[in-house]
Amino acid sequence: MTNALKTLFFLLAALPGAALAAATGDNNLDLTNHWVGYTAIAIFAVAYLLVMAEEFTHLRKSKPVILAAGLIWSIIAWYYASHGFTQEAEVAVRHNLLEYAELMLFLLVAMTYINAMDERNVFEALRSWLVARGFGFRQLFWITGVLAFFISPVADNLTTALLMCAVVLAVGGSNNKFILLACINIVVAANAGGAFSPFGDITTLMVWQKGVQTPQGAVAFGTFFALFIPSLINWLVPAAIMHFAVPDEQPSGGGKPVAMKRGARRIILLFLLTIVTAVSFHNFLHMPPVIGMLTGLAYLQFFGFFLKKTYHRELNISNGEAATELEHDGQMGDLVAFDVFSKVARAEWDTLLFFYGVVLCVGGLGFIGYLSLTSELMYVQLGPTTANVIVGILSAIVDNIPVMFAVLTMLPDMSMGQWLLVTLTAGVGGSLLSIGSAAGVALMGQARGRYTFFGHLKWAPVIALGYAASIYAHLWINSAIF
Amino acid sequence: MVSGIMCAGSETPSDNMSITRTTPKLVFLLLLFSSGVAMAAEADGPLPLMTAHWSGYLALAAFALAILLVSFEEYTHLRKSKPVIITAGVIWGLIGWYAVATGSTVQAEQGVRQSLLQYAELMLLILVVMTYINALGERRVFKTFRGWLCNQGLSYRGLFWSSGITTFLLSPFLDNLASALLVGALILVIEPDNRRFVSLGCLNVVIAANAGGAFSPFGDITTLMVWQQNIQSSNGTLDFWSFFNLFIPALINFLIPACAMHLALPKGRPDPHCAPTRMLRGARRIILLFFCTIATAVFFRGVLHLPAVIGMLTGLSYLQFFGYYLKKTHRLQEEGIVDAEQLASPIPIDSRNPFDVFVRVARVEWDTLLFIYGVALSVGGLGYIGYLAIASDIMYSQWGATSANIAVGLASAVLENIPTMYSVLTMMPEMSRGEWLLATLAVGTGGSLLAIGSAAGVALMAQSHGKYTFFSHLKWTPVILLAYVAGILVHLWMNARLF
Numbered sequence: 001m002t003n004a005l006k007t008l009f010f011l012l013a014a015l016p017g018a019a020l021a022a023a024t025g026d027n028n029l030d031l032t033n034h035w036v037g038y039t040a041i042a043i044f045a046v047a048y049l050l051v052m053a054e055e056f057t058h059l060r061k062s063k064p065v066i067l068a069a070g071l072i073w074s075i076i077a078w079y080y081a082s083h084g085f086t087q088e089a090e091v092a093v094r095h096n097l098l099e100y101a102e103l104m105l106f107l108l109v110a111m112t113y114i115n116a117m118d119e120r121n122v123f124e125a126l127r128s129w130l131v132a133r134g135f136g137f138r139q140l141f142w143i144t145g146v147l148a149f150f151i152s153p154v155a156d157n158l159t160t161a162l163l164m165c166a167v168v169l170a171v172g173g174s175n176n177k178f179i180l181l182a183c184i185n186i187v188v189a190a191n192a193g194g195a196f197s198p199f200g201d202i203t204t205l206m207v208w209q210k211g212v213q214t215p216q217g218a219v220a221f222g223t224f225f226a227l228f229i230p231s232l233i234n235w236l237v238p239a240a241i242m243h244f245a246v247p248d249e250q251p252s253g254g255g256k257p258v259a260m261k262r263g264a265r266r267i268i269l270l271f272l273l274t275i276v277t278a279v280s281f282h283n284f285l286h287m288p289p290v291i292g293m294l295t296g297l298a299y300l301q302f303f304g305f306f307l308k309k310t311y312h313r314e315l316n317i318s319n320g321e322a323a324t325e326l327e328h329d330g331q332m333g334d335l336v337a338f339d340v341f342s343k344v345a346r347a348e349w350d351t352l353l354f355f356y357g358v359v360l361c362v363g364g365l366g367f368i369g370y371l372s373l374t375s376e377l378m379y380v381q382l383g384p385t386t387a388n389v390i391v392g393i394l395s396a397i398v399d400n401i402p403v404m405f406a407v408l409t410m411l412p413d414m415s416m417g418q419w420l421l422v423t424l425t426a427g428v429g430g431s432l433l434s435i436g437s438a439a440g441v442a443l444m445g446q447a448r449g450r451y452t453f454f455g456h457l458k459w460a461p462v463i464a465l466g467y468a469a470s471i472y473a474h475l476w477i478n479s480a481i482f
Numbered sequence: 483m484v485s486g487i488m489c490a491g492s493e494t495p496s497d498n499m500s501i502t503r504t505t506p507k508l509v510f511l512l513l514l515f516s517s518g519v520a521m522a523a524e525a526d527g528p529l530p531l532m533t534a535h536w537s538g539y540l541a542l543a544a545f546a547l548a549i550l551l552v553s554f555e556e557y558t559h560l561r562k563s564k565p566v567i568i569t570a571g572v573i574w575g576l577i578g579w580y581a582v583a584t585g586s587t588v589q590a591e592q593g594v595r596q597s598l599l600q601y602a603e604l605m606l607l608i609l610v611v612m613t614y615i616n617a618l619g620e621r622r623v624f625k626t627f628r629g630w631l632c633n634q635g636l637s638y639r640g641l642f643w644s645s646g647i648t649t650f651l652l653s654p655f656l657d658n659l660a661s662a663l664l665v666g667a668l669i670l671v672i673e674p675d676n677r678r679f680v681s682l683g684c685l686n687v688v689i690a691a692n693a694g695g696a697f698s699p700f701g702d703i704t705t706l707m708v709w710q711q712n713i714q715s716s717n718g719t720l721d722f723w724s725f726f727n728l729f730i731p732a733l734i735n736f737l738i739p740a741c742a743m744h745l746a747l748p749k750g751r752p753d754p755h756c757a758p759t760r761m762l763r764g765a766r767r768i769i770l771l772f773f774c775t776i777a778t779a780v781f782f783r784g785v786l787h788l789p790a791v792i793g794m795l796t797g798l799s800y801l802q803f804f805g806y807y808l809k810k811t812h813r814l815q816e817e818g819i820v821d822a823e824q825l826a827s828p829i830p831i832d833s834r835n836p837f838d839v840f841v842r843v844a845r846v847e848w849d850t851l852l853f854i855y856g857v858a859l860s861v862g863g864l865g866y867i868g869y870l871a872i873a874s875d876i877m878y879s880q881w882g883a884t885s886a887n888i889a890v891g892l893a894s895a896v897l898e899n900i901p902t903m904y905s906v907l908t909m910m911p912e913m914s915r916g917e918w919l920l921a922t923l924a925v926g927t928g929g930s931l932l933a934i935g936s937a938a939g940v941a942l943m944a945q946s947h948g949k950y951t952f953f954s955h956l957k958w959t960p961v962i963l964l965a966y967v968a969g970i971l972v973h974l975w976m977n978a979r980l981f
Contacts, residue, residue: 058809063802070778070796077786086787093788094603098595101602105855277571285578286587287594294855295571301564356606356795 029083032369036079040072040368044361051354052435061441062350065357072364089367096363100356102209102290103202106278107352109293110199113271116300118163120264127167128258134250135171137178141246144168144182145239148189149232153197154275157190158351161439164190165447171251176450181242183451184459187440188431188466192235195427196227199275202355202438203395203404203426207419209289210408216416216481221279223416226478227424234428234470238462263307270299351438359405366409375410384418389471392425396432417474417482424474431463533868537580541573541867545860552853552898553934562898563849566856573863590866597862601855603710603791604703607779608657608851610794611700614772615660617801621765628668632756638679638748645669646686646740650733653694654701655772659850662691662938666945673752677949682743684942684950685958689930689965691938693736696926697728700776703854704903704925708918710790711907712783715915717980722780724915727977728923735927735969742961764808771800850900850937857901865908874909883917888970891924895931916973916980923973924966931962 031037047068051061077089117123135143144164152160164186172179194200198208198221212219274296281292365371378387395403404426414422430437434444434456443451475482532538548569552562574594581590618624631644645665652661669683695702699709699722713720775797782793864870877886894902903925913921929936933943933955942950974981 059806060802063799063806066795066802067799070792070799073788073792074782074786074796077782077788081785081787090787090789093792094599097602097606097789097791098599101598101605105598105602281575281578285575285582286591287574287578288591288598290598291571291574291594291859294567295575297852298564298568298571301561301567305560305564353798360792 029080029085030369031076031079032373034079036075037368037370039075040364041370043068043071044365047357047361054435054441060350062353062357065354065361067357069357069360069364072361076364076367092363092367093360096360099363100359102288103205103355104352106205106290106293107202109274109297112297113267113274113300114163116267116304117264117271120261120267121258122260122264122268123163123166124258125260125264127170130167131171131251132257136248136250137172137175138243138246138248140168140171140251141178141182141185141243142239145185145189145235148186149193149235152190152193153200154272157194157201158438158442160193161186161190162442165443165451169447173251175247175249175251177245178247179447179450180452180455181246183443183447184456184463185239185242187434187437187443187456188238188428188463189235190439191428191431191437192231192470195234195424196224196231198224201427204423206404206408207423212408212411212419214414214416214419219416219419221283223420224423226481227420227474229477230424230470230474231428233473234424234431234466237466237469238459241462241465242459263303266303267300270296270303274299351442362405362409366406371406371409374406375412379410379412379414384412384414385421385475387412388418388422388425391422392429392467392471393432395426395429396436415482417478417480420478420481421471421474424470425467428467428470432460432467433457531868532577532580533872535580537576538867538869541576541863542869544569544572545864548856548860549897549901553896555940561849563852563856566853566860568856570856570859570863573860577863577866593862593866594859597859597866600711600862601858603789604707604854604858605851607706607710607791607794608703608854610775610791610798611657613798614768614775614801615656617768617805618765618772621762621768622759623761623765623769624664625759626761626765628664628671629756629758631668632672633758635751637751639744641669641672641752642679642683642686642744642747643740645683646690646736649687649690650694650736653691654698655776657700657706658691658695658702659937659941661694662687663941663945665691666942670946671756676748676752678746678748679752680946680949681951681954682747684946685955686740686743688933688936688939688942688955689739689962690736692927692930692936693732693969696735696923697725697732699725702926703850704899705922707900707903707907708922713910713918715913715918717914720915720918721784724919724980725922727980728919728973730976731923731969731973732927734972735923735930735965738965738968739958739961743958764804767804768801771797771804774800853898854900857898857904861901861904861908864905870905870909873905874911878909878911878913883911883913884920884974886911887917887921887924890921891928891966891970892931894925894928895935899925899929899936914981916977919977919980920970920973923969927966927969931959931966932956 031040047064050057050059050064053059054061073089073093077093080086080089130140130143144167148160148164151163165183168179168182168186172182191201195204198204204224207219208221208224210219274293277296278289278292281287281295282289362371378390382390391403391407404422407422407426430440434440434451434453440456444453548565551558551560551565555562574590577590577593578587581587627648631641631648634640634644636644645668649661649665652665656664666684666687669680669687673679692702696705699705705725708720709722709725711720718724775794778797779790779793782788782796783790861870877889881889890902890906903921906921906925929939933939933950933952939955943952
């Protein structure tokens, strides 16, 4: 079903191709009506088919796209080289690679911090506290939703969703209905919470990093917060409706209280400091934020070194434990400390590599000239508002990273309000289907068999209601910046 | 961007003398300071050129401090990545501040993006190689080989030579750190108590790993860096195959000390007990895929004119698909990880066993990756400021390229070889292919002179628990120096057509 839509989309996109052939770049060959272009699209479509079928084939989604990226670029480069252009393709691919590298390093640092916090029992302490307070399912449903909505602007939404899902699985026990509803709620809340903060979502981050110039000024860090109310509505509407379906019972079981380890609060503080560093690098020094993020990683590394060196101050545990602790302190800020949190680590690597493949594939299609065609079709013929709403719906079917990447590569001429609209729709549109966002995909793995594609699909109409409501709210509240 | 390089002044400002001068490096830095100040006069605008501005000096001082901390890693146990990452932030922060003050933010941002791109390509390349090494380790390729060699009943001398030759042949494919650790483990397993044999064996492995890495683009990070840059030298592009001209010089660099040490080895035959192991299913096919991956990268670079890293990542997907195939055809009684798809994950596979050698390799490698990030950005920053142009002028124009390259090799025995090579690449002096190869050889093998000169030496010192030490290495330094000179002379003579 999804593939049919996708194909249709590209067929539509290819139609006005002939008319536009002259309009594409100066140095680039126009390959949109050439077999090279068609082959590239076919490879991309097959790769995407495999990505969508991940649930059934259990073939991790990074694999087909990486191969597709290699194939698409080798066809392009071969064609260019055989026509005597050896520089153009290399320059273009490097451009995409740089774009990927910045985001990858940014995410790596964020993930390392989350792992360090997890290792210090920050999240475990939160979970045990929640369980010990004896909340009912309905309260837990709201608590996890609120937490997901407010953590995801700071952490990225994938990580937020995984953490909240761990809480839900711990307290939900065998109550599958609660787990399903709570997971849907988490996915919606995490995506909505991410949409209004550059740190919350990869797509929002991409828009921020691009530093788009509009007639109302640059899309800067602060402007995204205009999306707060629309995002909130996007989450509240489905949550309020699902509330009545959540069983009104008490969870069974408890669990002993967990205390945070030494340095946990300081690590949270350092994480906030890192984010401040990244923002300052971007705003005051005009450097890519990723440089600030990596500088922030050094804070954590030095703090880990400090923890290791001052470890002797609290030796009230057994020798073996002490050795393990010492080892962990030393690794603080280490990217390998990932294996402390091995499940997430694997999901994250899959996501990071998937991201690589997608950026290069879409970059390749853009280099061929398809993105300018799509831009022409959607943004000129349909108008920006309709186009942006469609982008959101598309992002439920196709992954939202390539969709946003495509929009940013097109770089249509839009007002600030329209850029925020597309940020909102690409961020929250992914909630419509479980495969629409990284958070949904990850939870399908974590709560295997309880949170499923079809379980999510049943609630899609309610989520769509929230989607429409949030767009109207944005158009109405932020009408000043359109 | 720096126009007045040629007027390197002689007067030395007293306010910059406060920095401790412990190594020749710092004297060199002072030279740079003085030349910078001389240029201050001809800068236009409200601020002087950054090379002659306090922000530039601060950047240099931060870098010098970081390099000092890295050199003392042995004593402080502060991983070497940490100081350089923060230095990179400081240097680019200063540049950003200066750029805001002078209104050149666009150039500064382009500069940092350029450094970042170079780093990213290298990092992804190393990541793929690392993933393959992890996968081969999980399939017990190295363990099997070690067990086989161990049970051959060789004498000490036989073991010495077989481990050296193995390392020399392995290091062109794996990087030299991994190959030194893998073969070094064999020496430590066979006779952990024979001090003399362990010390000489480890030394031999370090030299072989460094020499073996010098002639192959995949053998050493510094060689990889040179290849990855796709340098246009004054007599042709430095492509994948031209590095193999270094084979004979590298071999000589390995053979001379090995022959000398041969005489010092204990006689007799150890009686080791190693349990034989068997490779797991798919091991041979993964080796094959690794070669296919390298071929893909070379093809992408050479034929398609795309960055090699794209080919490498495409090659990663071969391993990923093969892992999927292994998982789908998994038979219950098979050993190894159940989810064979994880073979293609760039993290160590068995996290429950932290003493597994691959977890350690991976940890060191991650440290190296972050270290390279810091170095790439810091050196890139110094280059952006203009200091490297000054240094390049002093070294490559005034001393001549050959002496400069030999000096760079000697420096890499004390300093880390990655920043050394990075500086040369950022200077990008106009040299012939022969000179570029000389720089590659010198940096690669120069690290063997001291135990702290190469990642392989540092790693084996940590592993041998005080049997292979800085001083046991130092005793043999004259012989290694002889080999270093011999290797260079052979290169100058054999590859004279490339100069």
